[in-house]
Amino acid sequence: MSNTEIIDILELTAKLMELHDGDAFKIKSFQTAAFNLDKTSEDLTKLSFPELIKLPGVGKAVAGKVLQIVETGRLQDLDDLLAQTPEGVLQMFRIKGIGAKKIRMLWRELGIDTIRDLRLACESGEIAKIKGFGEKTQQAILDSLVFLENQTGKLRMDKAEALANMLLDVFEKEFSRVEITGQVRQKAEEVETVQFVVSTANPVAAFAFLNSLSYLEQNVIESTPFVWRGQASGYEVMLEIVTAAPGQFESQLFIHSAAEKHLATTGSTGWTLLQTSMAFPAEAEEAVYQRAGLPYVVPEMREGNHEFVWSQNHNPNDLVTWDALRGILHNHSTYSDGKHSLEQMATYCRDLGFQYFGIADHSQTASYAHGLEPYRIRQQHEEIDRLNEQFGGSFRILKGIESDILGDGSLDYDDEILASFDYVVASVHSNLSMTSEKATARLISAIQNPYTTILGHPTGRLLLARAGYPIDYKAVIDACAERGVVIEINASPWRLDIDWRWIQYAVSKGVMLSINPDAHEMAGFHDMHYGVGVARKGGLTKNMTFNALTLKEMETYLQSRRQRI
Ligand SMILES: [Zn+2]
Ligand SMILES: [Zn+2]
CATH class of the missing domain: 1.10.150.110 (DNA polymerase beta, N-terminal domain-like)
Structure with a gap:
């Protein structure tokens, strides 16, 4: 337990x-x-x-x-x-x-x-x-009911991936080849169907095996002779297992790892990707693209959005990876509401091979999270100086803060204190019900503060639990472009905020993105795995990833930013 x-x-x-x-x-x-x-x-x-x-x-x-x-x-x-x-x-x-x-x-x-x-x-x-309720509460209940209704049967990315990996272990013992496909392979932030392709010459035997597993229950009506559909016990999400004859496996894998619109793309040969894959069912994905006369696209980007436009200037190797990240910004410690101490967090970060650890505990208004009063900031900075001396030159703790964006868009400290940080993550944590106009104006005002370095979780959404406040994405991103503010991809699987669908627009405006785990304990760093997943889905390249900067580059960047204030 x-x-x-x-x-x-x-x-x-x-x-x-x-x-x-x-x-x-x-x-x-x-x-x-x-x-x-x-x-x-x-x-x-x-x-x-x-x-x-x-x-x-x-x-x-x-x-x-x-x-x-x-x-x-x-x-x-x-x-x-x-x-x-x-x-x-x-x-x-x-x-x-x-x-x-x-x-x-x-x-x-x-x-x-x-x-x-x-x-x-x-x-x-x-x-x-009813006394104590009123129109506003009534509307809030209705909104929430509609929201909840839409969520049943969905899983967050982390849970879906865990379920898929658990089943993969079981299926690998039975089938000569198995791959996770569909939304999990494509790094969807919310998953409705956990899908596999398994290789078998005998679908009847495959179904018998699946039905012999006590924790799987087939939905006979939804199933077809080649596709087992049902559920895993304890999960509302749909489970789909596509059987493929050995000679068809590659084709089935490809077709189930791309949006229809992507598969309908026509290459220089005049054939679509779907037609090409169907005609050469034993060919691996890379070969299908080549044969169709199209550049290879990674599974997470096969959405039928703008991936082929993206491919004109980039190739898959440009995409950000975990290994390309050099540091971890936006983390909490026991100074505010984190579980582990500053030293534990920093040491673990260094042991993972990173060059810098940015601490960004909560600011004073966030009293529920033990936000830092000025004297606590001074204590923390003294401790950081001491630890940095011990770490030597190869690893550094950066002095950050996650400053609340107050109702009027101002930050939570006066300029003198703001100036004592290496960087500032500005985030909204209170008064979340706002109109789009109000929320946008509030964010833009915070972006215009010269001390703001990174805009934290821009909409405040909690996936499958709370819709974010509405914002005018273009206006917010444009303001970041104008002020040189970095936008966070909050990598917590609860948030994944900013939404990956806005990454290309941000990049086109020259805005860098930072993959931040918002870690409240050491294990939280690993959430960057999900952040990297959605970042790649949005086509984020290494050179536009803020925390892919080396320690030296990061220090130079932060210094030059301060000089401009
Ligand atoms: Zn936050
Ligand atoms: Zn945070």
């Missing part, structure tokens, strides 16, 4: 206690413990009772609950609460903008206990009339 799973149980218990009007003190103790346990780097399953109560915010009662969860995998309090909570009421916790108190009111006072009834009540305007 992981820390996250334990914390999720505590959090859900607190929510349900609140829903059932439980004891306020007990609720608070669960919430405080969950909040604090989320920050610990200890493995909770390994701690004894005395060790647990030494952790900040963990009292004796909650420590006992944690032990119960670790030992039994469940919590009696939660089981009791769940037994008293209708399924539909439980689902209401997924709706943004209403918490336990409002849900209790909907349920207890209006008798609404299904999502469907809630939607009808919103549509008829009843919800707006």
